[in-house]
Amino acid sequence: MKVLYFAWLRQKTGIGEEDVTPPPEVADVSGLIAWLKGRGGGHAEALADLSVVRVAVNQEYVPLDHPVKPGDEIAFFPPVTGG
Amino acid sequence: MKVLYFAWLRQKTGIGEEDVTPPPEVADVSGLIAWLKGRGGGHAEALADLSVVRVAVNQEYVPLDHPVKPGDEIAFFPPVTGG
C-alpha cells in the first residue's frame, strides 16, 4: 500500500510518500500506525500524538478503525488550514 | 414645507414635488395627510391606504405622529424595493 505524509508529518518522517507491505495482521489504520511507529525514527515522532493527525484512505477521511488493504492509498496529515 | 412623492405615489398624485403651506393646526404627519387628501384628486387615492405608504421627514423614516413644521421636507413613498 502507498502511504503519504503531508506538512509537518512529511518533515518529521522525512518522506512524502512510501510503498509499504505490512504483515497480514495489519488490518486497519490503527494497526498500520502501530506498525509504522515500530519501524522507529521519524515515524514514531510524527505519529506520537494522534489527536493532531488526520487520516485519509483512498482520499476520503476515515476513523482509526477503518480497514486498510493492499493497494490502498493512506495519507497522514495535520488538521487542515486552507482557505 | 416641501412634499415629495415617489414611485406609484408620484404617478397617482401626478406630481413629484410640491411646496405647500397647510394651516397651523396641521402639526404632524397624520394631520398633513388628512389635509393633503382633503384637497382631492390624486392625493386622496395615493394616500388612501397608509399600510403601503412610508413617510420620511427630512430624509429620515418617521411614524405618522411625527411633528411637521414649516421648512420640513416630507416624502411619501411605497415600501422600498432596491438591492
Added chain:
Amino acid sequence: MAVRVQREDFDVGYEVGRLAEGNGRVGGVTSFVGLVRDFAGDDHAKGQDVRAMELEHYPGMTERQLEAIEAEARARWPLEDVLVIHRYGRLEPGERIVLVATASAHREAAFQACHFLIDWLKTKAPFWKKEDTPDGPKWVDARAQDDDFTARWEKG
C-alpha cells in the same frame, strides 16, 4: 465611508481588489452583486418576463440611509473597509444593480457584515423598481420576507 449612487455600471474586480489593496490586515473580502433577472417575482416558472426595469430613488435620502447602514455595520463588526454601490435608471436583465463588499481580518466578520448590509439596504434604502413586462410597466411589490431578513439583525 464609501457609498456611491450612480447610473453607471461598476467594475467588480477593481472595486473588490481595491478594498484590500495595500492593507495587509485584510484576510477576506465578502461581496454581493445583485443583478436584474429576466423574470418577475420569486419563482422563475411562474414569473412574467421582464424586458427591463427602471430604478427610481430619493436623491439625498438614499445616500444618507446607505451611510447610516454602513456606519452601523462598522460599529458592529471589525471591518477594514466597506463599499456600497447602487445604480439607478434603466437596467436590462443581466445588468448589475448593486455591489456590497466588506473587508476584514476575519472572514466571519466580512460575511456577517456583507449579509447585514444587503438585508438592511433592501428594506431601508429608498429605491423603487418598475418592471417592464408583457402587460406593461409594473411597480415591484416589497416582499414581507425581506422584512424578516432585516429583523434577524435587530439587537435583542
Added chain:
Amino acid sequence: MAVRVQREDFDVGYEVGRLAEGNGRVGGVTSFVGLVRDFAGDDHAKGQDVRAMELEHYPGMTERQLEAIEAEARARWPLEDVLVIHRYGRLEPGERIVLVATASAHREAAFQACHFLIDWLKTKAPFWKKEDTPDGPKWVDARAQDDDFTARWEKG
C-alpha cells in the same frame, strides 16, 4: 462542477461575472476572496509578521473534497452556478488564496451557500499553510473556531 486548484492567480471580476453571464435567472452572486495577511494568528496586535507563506496540498484528494463540498452546497440550495478556486505554492501578503462564488435567483441562497462552502473548505480541504516569520517557517495551527463554524452547517 467548477473547482480549480492552481498556482496561478485568478481574476475576480472575470470569474464573478462569468457565473451570471447569459443566465437571466441569476439575481445575485455572493463571493468570498481569502487573502494572505501580513501577521500570524488572529490578532494583528499580537501576531508576528508574516513575510510569505507556502501552501501545500494533497493533489487528488483536494479536488475530490472540493467537488464533494460543491455537490453538497448544490443539494442544499437552489444554485445556478458555483465556483471554487484555491491556490497553492508560495504566496505573499496581499495575494489572493481562495475564491468561492455562488450564483442564485435568491440572495439568501447565494449567501448561505457561499458561507457554507468557505466554512467547510476550511476544515475539509487538505491544504496546509506554512508561514515565513522572523523566527523562521512555522506551520499554521488549525483553529478550533473553524470546527465550530463548520459544525453549525451540520444537519439536525
